[in-house]
Amino acid sequence: MVAKKDMLVGTIDKLADNLSRLPYFARMPATLHKKTKIAIIGGGVAAANCAYALSKRGxxxxxxxQDDALAQGASGNAQGGFYPQLNAEAGHASQIHALSFNYASKLYRQLLSQGVHYSHQWCGTFQIAFNDKVASRYRKLIANKTWPDALIHWIDAQQATKIANLELPYPGLYIPQGGWINLPELVAGLVKAADSSIVINQQLTSLERENGAWRLNWQNGGQSDADIVIMATGSDSGDFQQMSALPFRLVRGQVEAINSQNQLADLSTVLCHKGYLTPAWQGCHAMGSTYVKDDKSRDYRLSEQQTNLTMHQQAMMKCDWMKDIQPTTHGRAAIRCSTPDHLPMVGAVPDSKIQSEQYQDLYKALPAKHYPQPVNHNNLFMLCGLGSRGLTTAPLCAEILVSQILNEPLPLSSNLLDALNPNRFLVRGLIRRQG
Ligand SMILES: Cc1cc2nc3c(=O)[nH]c(=O)nc-3n(C[C@H](O)[C@H](O)[C@H](O)COP(=O)(O)OP(=O)(O)OC[C@H]3O[C@@H](n4cnc5c(N)ncnc54)[C@H](O)[C@@H]3O)c2cc1C
Known part of the structure; x- marks a missing residue:
C-alpha cells in the first residue's frame, strides 16, 4: 500500500460522448430533426450496409x-472471398479486420436466418503456405497466439487436402468461418431487408449546402434535397469537391469465371494466396484477381487473364490439377477504392481546407487540449475506401458510421476508430509537417 503522502492527484477534463482522446479525431454526430431525410449515394456493399444499419434504428x-441496377461497381462479383487480413502482430489494421470479420460473420448468418437470400458457401478459407517465407510468417502468427483458434488455425497438408477435397500438398492457415458470398445478391438482400427506397440511373454530379440542407444536383438536370448525405461512392468518391482532397487509391481488378472442369470441380473450400480460387457456383469458379494501379478502365483483358492464371499456377506449383486448368474468356473487371494504409474511411467528411488551418501546428505536439474539434462538412458522411476486403469490413464500418450519426456509443475503441477516421491522412501529414 502506498502512503497517502505519495499519492498523485490530477483532474481529467471530461470528454463528451463519442469524442476521441485526441480532439482532432473527435467524431461529431449529425444534427437531426423529426423528419430527417437521409440520402445514400452509392449502390454497393457500403451503401447497402449503411441502409441496413439505419433500418435497425427505424x-x-x-x-x-448512377447505374441501371445496384451492385454494378466493385460489388458486382458473383463470388467474393469472405475472410479477414490477419497478421502475426495485432496492429490496428489486423484488429479492425478481426473484429469486422466477427461482426460480419454474425450479421450474414443472421440475415439468412431471417429469410434474406443470397448465394454463398460457408466452406472456410485456406491460406496456403506456398513458400518458405509465407510459411514462416504463418507459423509466427500461430506461435504468437495472437488470434483465437476458432478464428484461424494451422492445418497440415493432409488436413488441407481433406478440407479442399483436392490434392493440396501445402500446410497453411484455415479460417473455418470464412467462405464466399455473391455480392449483388447480398446487396439486394440487405437493401430489401432495410426497406430502402432506391433510385437507379441517378448520377450525382455535385452537392451543396442550401438553407441548412444538402441540395443534390443530378446529371439529368434534376435536384433533390436531403438533411443527411452518406457518400458510399466507391472509386468515384474523389470526383466530389468535398472529398477531392482525400487520398483515394484506385486499383483496377479483374476476376476470372473459370468453367468448372476435371478435378477443379471437386474444390470445396476457398483457396487464398496472393489471389483466391473459390468452389464452383453455377458451373464457374471465381479466380482472382489482378491489381492495376490508377487504371479506371473496366474492360475485360486477356493479358490479365494470363496474369491470374500464372499467379495461381505459381502459388500451387505442386498441384497437378492446377496445371490442367483451361481458362475461359469470361470474367469481370472493376475498380477498387483503396487508401494509403489500406483501411476504410468511415466518418464525417472533413473540411480539409479548414482542418489544415485548424491543425497547422500539430507538428509542435502541443497538449491535446490546445487543439479545437474538427470542422467537417455539415451532415455529410462517408463510407469509402473498402479496398479489397469490403465483404469483411463494410458491416462494422456501417455500424460505426450510423452510431456516430445518431450519437450512440461507438462500437470500437477510440484508437481503432481513429485509424478509420477520414481525416487521419491530413492529421498525419500535418504532424510530419507535410500538410
Ligand atoms: C476484381 C475484384 C475482386 C474483389 N474480390 C474481393 C473479395 O474476394 N472479397 C472482398 O471482400 N472484396 C473483394 N473485392 C473488393 C470489394 O468488391 C469492394 O471492397 C466492395 O465491393 C466496395 O464496395 P463499395 O460499395 O464501397 O463500392 P462499389 O461496389 O464500387 O459501389 C459504389 C457505388 O457507387 C455508385 N456511385 C458512384 N458514383 C456515383 C454517383 N456520382 N451518383 C450515384 N451513384 C454513384 C456506383 O454506381 C456504385 O454502385 C474485390 C474487388 C475487385 C474489383
Missing part, C-alpha cells in the same frame, strides 16, 4: 445509384 434511407 430509419429509412433513399439510395441513389
Amino acid at each position: 430509419l429509412r434511407a433513399t439510395i441513389y445509384c
Whole structure:
C-alpha cells in the first residue's frame, strides 16, 4: 500500500460522448430533426450496409445509384472471398479486420436466418503456405497466439487436402468461418431487408449546402434535397469537391469465371494466396484477381487473364490439377477504392481546407487540449475506401458510421476508430509537417 503522502492527484477534463482522446479525431454526430431525410449515394456493399444499419434504428434511407441496377461497381462479383487480413502482430489494421470479420460473420448468418437470400458457401478459407517465407510468417502468427483458434488455425497438408477435397500438398492457415458470398445478391438482400427506397440511373454530379440542407444536383438536370448525405461512392468518391482532397487509391481488378472442369470441380473450400480460387457456383469458379494501379478502365483483358492464371499456377506449383486448368474468356473487371494504409474511411467528411488551418501546428505536439474539434462538412458522411476486403469490413464500418450519426456509443475503441477516421491522412501529414 502506498502512503497517502505519495499519492498523485490530477483532474481529467471530461470528454463528451463519442469524442476521441485526441480532439482532432473527435467524431461529431449529425444534427437531426423529426423528419430527417437521409440520402445514400452509392449502390454497393457500403451503401447497402449503411441502409441496413439505419433500418435497425427505424430509419429509412433513399439510395441513389448512377447505374441501371445496384451492385454494378466493385460489388458486382458473383463470388467474393469472405475472410479477414490477419497478421502475426495485432496492429490496428489486423484488429479492425478481426473484429469486422466477427461482426460480419454474425450479421450474414443472421440475415439468412431471417429469410434474406443470397448465394454463398460457408466452406472456410485456406491460406496456403506456398513458400518458405509465407510459411514462416504463418507459423509466427500461430506461435504468437495472437488470434483465437476458432478464428484461424494451422492445418497440415493432409488436413488441407481433406478440407479442399483436392490434392493440396501445402500446410497453411484455415479460417473455418470464412467462405464466399455473391455480392449483388447480398446487396439486394440487405437493401430489401432495410426497406430502402432506391433510385437507379441517378448520377450525382455535385452537392451543396442550401438553407441548412444538402441540395443534390443530378446529371439529368434534376435536384433533390436531403438533411443527411452518406457518400458510399466507391472509386468515384474523389470526383466530389468535398472529398477531392482525400487520398483515394484506385486499383483496377479483374476476376476470372473459370468453367468448372476435371478435378477443379471437386474444390470445396476457398483457396487464398496472393489471389483466391473459390468452389464452383453455377458451373464457374471465381479466380482472382489482378491489381492495376490508377487504371479506371473496366474492360475485360486477356493479358490479365494470363496474369491470374500464372499467379495461381505459381502459388500451387505442386498441384497437378492446377496445371490442367483451361481458362475461359469470361470474367469481370472493376475498380477498387483503396487508401494509403489500406483501411476504410468511415466518418464525417472533413473540411480539409479548414482542418489544415485548424491543425497547422500539430507538428509542435502541443497538449491535446490546445487543439479545437474538427470542422467537417455539415451532415455529410462517408463510407469509402473498402479496398479489397469490403465483404469483411463494410458491416462494422456501417455500424460505426450510423452510431456516430445518431450519437450512440461507438462500437470500437477510440484508437481503432481513429485509424478509420477520414481525416487521419491530413492529421498525419500535418504532424510530419507535410500538410
Ligand atoms: C476484381 C475484384 C475482386 C474483389 N474480390 C474481393 C473479395 O474476394 N472479397 C472482398 O471482400 N472484396 C473483394 N473485392 C473488393 C470489394 O468488391 C469492394 O471492397 C466492395 O465491393 C466496395 O464496395 P463499395 O460499395 O464501397 O463500392 P462499389 O461496389 O464500387 O459501389 C459504389 C457505388 O457507387 C455508385 N456511385 C458512384 N458514383 C456515383 C454517383 N456520382 N451518383 C450515384 N451513384 C454513384 C456506383 O454506381 C456504385 O454502385 C474485390 C474487388 C475487385 C474489383
